Amino acid sequence: MPRRQLLLFPLPFQGHINPMFALAALLHSRSGGGDGVDFSITILHTTTHPITSPMHPSYRYVSLAPVDDELSNSNCDRELPPIDEDAAMHIFHLNARYQASFRDRVSAMLEDAEEEPVACVIADAHWFAVHAAARGLGVPSVALRTGSAASFCSFLAYPLLMQKGYIPVKVSVQESQLNEAVEELPPLRVRDLFRMDEGDPGLFAELLAKVVAGVRNSSGLILNAADSMESAEVDKIRRELAHIHVFAIGPLHKFTPHAAQPGQLPPDRTCLAWLDAQPAASVVYVSFGSLASLPGKHFVEMAFGLALSGRAFLWVVRPGSVRGPRGGAVETKLLEGLEEMTRGRGRVVEWAPQQEVLRHRAVGAFWTHCGWNSTFEAISEGVPLICAPRFGDQMGNARYATRVWGIAAEVEGGRWERGRIAAVIKAVMEGREGREIRERARELKQKLAVSVSREGSSHAGAERLVDYLKSL
Ligand code: UDX
Numbered sequence: 456m457p458r459r460q461l462l463l464f465p466l467p468f469q470g471h472i473n474p475m476f477a478l479a480a481l482l483h484s485r486s487g488g489g490d491g492v493d494f495s496i497t498i499l500h501t502t503t504h505p506i507t508s509p510m511h512p513s514y515r516y517v518s519l520a521p522v523d524d525e526l527s528n529s530n531c532d533r534e535l536p537p538i539d540e541d542a543a544m545h546i547f548h549l550n551a552r553y554q555a556s557f558r559d560r561v562s563a564m565l566e567d568a569e570e571e572p573v574a575c576v577i578a579d580a581h582w583f584a585v586h587a588a589a590r591g592l593g594v595p596s597v598a599l600r601t602g603s604a605a606s607f608c609s610f611l612a613y614p615l616l617m618q619k620g621y622i623p624v625k626v627s628v629q630e631s632q633l634n635e636a637v638e639e640l641p642p643l644r645v646r647d648l649f650r651m652d653e654g655d656p657g658l659f660a661e662l663l664a665k666v667v668a669g670v671r672n673s674s675g676l677i678l679n680a681a682d683s684m685e686s687a688e689v690d691k692i693r694r695e696l697a698h699i700h701v702f703a704i705g706p707l708h709k710f711t712p713h714a715a716q717p718g719q720l721p722p723d724r725t726c727l728a729w730l731d732a733q734p735a736a737s738v739v740y741v742s743f744g745s746l747a748s749l750p751g752k753h754f755v756e757m758a759f760g761l762a763l764s765g766r767a768f769l770w771v772v773r774p775g776s777v778r779g780p781r782g783g784a785v786e787t788k789l790l791e792g793l794e795e796m797t798r799g800r801g802r803v804v805e806w807a808p809q810q811e812v813l814r815h816r817a818v819g820a821f822w823t824h825c826g827w828n829s830t831f832e833a834i835s836e837g838v839p840l841i842c843a844p845r846f847g848d849q850m851g852n853a854r855y856a857t858r859v860w861g862i863a864a865e866v867e868g869g870r871w872e873r874g875r876i877a878a879v880i881k882a883v884m885e886g887r888e889g890r891e892i893r894e895r896a897r898e899l900k901q902k903l904a905v906s907v908s909r910e911g912s913s914h915a916g917a918e919r920l921v922d923y924l925k926s927l
Pocket of ligand 1: 468469470471473601602718742743744745746747771805806807808809810825826827828829830832846847848849
């Protein structure tokens with residue numbers, strides 16, 4: 456049988472690119488295998504967000520140009536706000552601009568006798584229009600959902616949650632209402648529901664409905680989640696989507712842990728040498744992922760909270776971490792002051808080699824916004840969390856980390872002040888609560904290690920996925 460292509464199309468954001476590249480590395484490593492069925496990896500990317508990686512020369516990179524006339528009948532011919540304020544609008548925009556371009560390029564590939572035949576399109580679940588276009592071309596499509604299984608359960612439950620009035624969550628309502636339990640999705644409270652506090656809630660609900668419809672109509676769903684951690688949630692998805700293949704194969708990055716991910720900035724590797732000089736489990740690693748930005752006053756409290764905690768820290772401050780036109784100036788001034796206050800106890804970088812940092816013995820806790828990749832990467836290394844969720848799936852991830860897995864403490868949004876921050880850092884790094892959290896984090900790490908080992912459920916899921924792709 457001739458070699459066939461797998462077309463992989465990540466959503467062009469770091470938290471979506473990383474798991475897609477981890478999946479690419481996994482599939483690439485399983486190609487061949489003596490059964491005569493072989494496939495190659497083609498990465499599709501957009502000209503507006505090019506994604507290529509010289510570290511993976513064996514992949515082919517195909518760039519798609521936007522087709523602007525599709526914008527006229529879409530939700531998105533307005534100026535785009537920052538992504539962390541209205542992710543839904545960005546995602547509609549991408550789907551509208553690239554559907555035709557994807558269809559035309561793949562259709563040309565299918566007609567070209569020189570091209571390797573296309574076995575399957577594996578696109579991010581948020582590329583709903585791409586999944587529809589693949590179906591239209593008669594090519595099987597499989598969705599990669601990069602979030603937790605629990606977060607996809609909230610996607611599935613969204614219409615019901617809206618009908619029952621839980622959503623849209625009104626941030627202005629009383630604290631007691633925000634703390635109300637959502638019966639349909641235990642252990643979530645209203646405040647933990649998947650949402651954006653800014654932007655149009657109707658558009659957000661429409662996006663989730665389109666994502667779910669796209670997944671229902673595809674041939675399969677890959678979850679970056681593990682049965683051993685979220686068995687009830689994975690089962691629920693399998694029951695609801697019994698007509699398609701569901702593969703729970705996380706944590707994806709643990710299958711090929713050293714596969715490089717193309718990053719938005721070059722990682723500052725000097726922080727690894729700095730970590731080498733620190734005692735075991737002594738450093739708080741702080742990063743809020745690739746998208747979140749903070750109001751200046753939150754940034755100030757963070758800096759003072761870190762100083763007051765008395766702990767060593769490694770803090771990722773991306774350019775643009777502080778909101779507003781004067782954000783850069785606030786950042787610079789504060790970081791200079793912080794350096795003075797902490798006398799070399801801290802290290803600030805613009806972008807860290809995060810997976811390596813989390814594997815480092817000197818890291819004792821991770822203060823995170825609870826993006827799913829950050830959460831899963833930390834859990835895979837047994838690193839306890841200090842949760843400070845901002846938007847989207849992050850509140851739900853924080854709830855599971857504190858309540859279900861017991862591996863985290865939370866800096867609640869309403870109590871974002873230096874004394875509270877320092878107290879939470881100390882509670883996780885020292886004392887009885889900290890010891891218990893660390894013990895549970897170690898146990899969960901072991902469970903995940905088993906999941907990706909030969910005996911584990913994620914390993915078995917990955918084998919089923921490879922067999923399925925080879926069968927197409
Ligand atoms: C976004 C959403 O915010 C998140 O809630 C959702 O689950 C996925 O999409 P992001 O905010 O970027 O993602 O966070 P996260 O999911 O944690 O992904 C960030 C990725 O960037 C991680 O894989 C992390 O290892 C990497 N990273 C981050 C670095 O390599 N270096 C850094 O300095 C910071």
